[in-house]
Amino acid sequence: MKSATVGEWQCRLARASGEEQKREIQICIAAATASGNGSVEERLLRLMVWVGTYLTSHAAHSRERDPWKILFSRDAWCDQQVIVFLMLAGVLHECPGRALSIYHCDGSNGHTVCEVHYDGGWHLYDVHSEHQSVYRDDTGRILSYEELCRDRHAIELEDHWWRGANGVGKEGFYMNARLPMICPVDWTRRSI
Numbered sequence: 641m642k643s644a645t646v647g648e649w650q651c652r653l654a655r656a657s658g659e660e661q662k663r664e665i666q667i668c669i670a671a672a673t674a675s676g677n678g679s680v681e682e683r684l685l686r687l688m689v690w691v692g693t694y695l696t697s698h699a700a701h702s703r704e705r706d707p708w709k710i711l712f713s714r715d716a717w718c719d720q721q722v723i724v725f726l727m728l729a730g731v732l733h734e735c736p737g738r739a740l741s742i743y744h745c746d747g748s749n750g751h752t753v754c755e756v757h758y759d760g761g762w763h764l765y766d767v768h769s770e771h772q773s774v775y776r777d778d779t780g781r782i783l784s785y786e787e788l789c790r791d792r793h794a795i796e797l798e799d800h801w802w803r804g805a806n807g808v809g810k811e812g813f814y815m816n817a818r819l820p821m822i823c824p825v826d827w828t829r830r831s832i
Contacts, residue, residue, distance in 0.1 A: 692769035719752035746804035
């Protein structure tokens with residue numbers, strides 16, 4: 641997969657017309673710089689950390705769905721951080737992605753994670769700044785949602801502070817019989 645370099649984004653910035661387009665390109669330059677070089681997976685992991693660092697969650701959910709408005713506000717809950725991550729993964733690294741709304745086995749907690757498609761398969765990223773996780777198999781490959789539901793051992797191995805109302809940790813999101821709501825994200829909807 642070919643990704644635009646920081647230099648190419650800077651050239652786009654020089655040709656940009658309008659303040660909004662310039663702000664969008666400046667964000668892409670910052671995200672591309674944070675993503676760095678390396679494999680698609682290495683760049684996506686660094687992008688996940690950048691998104692979680694750049695955005696914060698405040699008490700009230702804004703319900704905003706436009707990734708640029710979310711980025712400009714810097715205020716985002718898990719579903720919004722996923723929207724931003726998937727848009728940037730598509731724009732910067734040409735990786736298709738999908739958001740997954742998942743439910744905990746305690747019956748009272750919901751969460752949004754995402755999967756990104758590269759190297760011939762789907763890979764789950766828990767982007768939210770308070771969770772930031774990927775789960776790997778014994779070979780080091782990042783697992784998909786479906787794989788995690790079949791074998792939660794990778795989640796149970798990771799120590800994490802979060803617990804549901806029933807005391808079960810993040811593995812509870814992969815124990816529920818309810819299927820996730822899967823939303824493909826079309827990052828080509830708006831070109832820069």
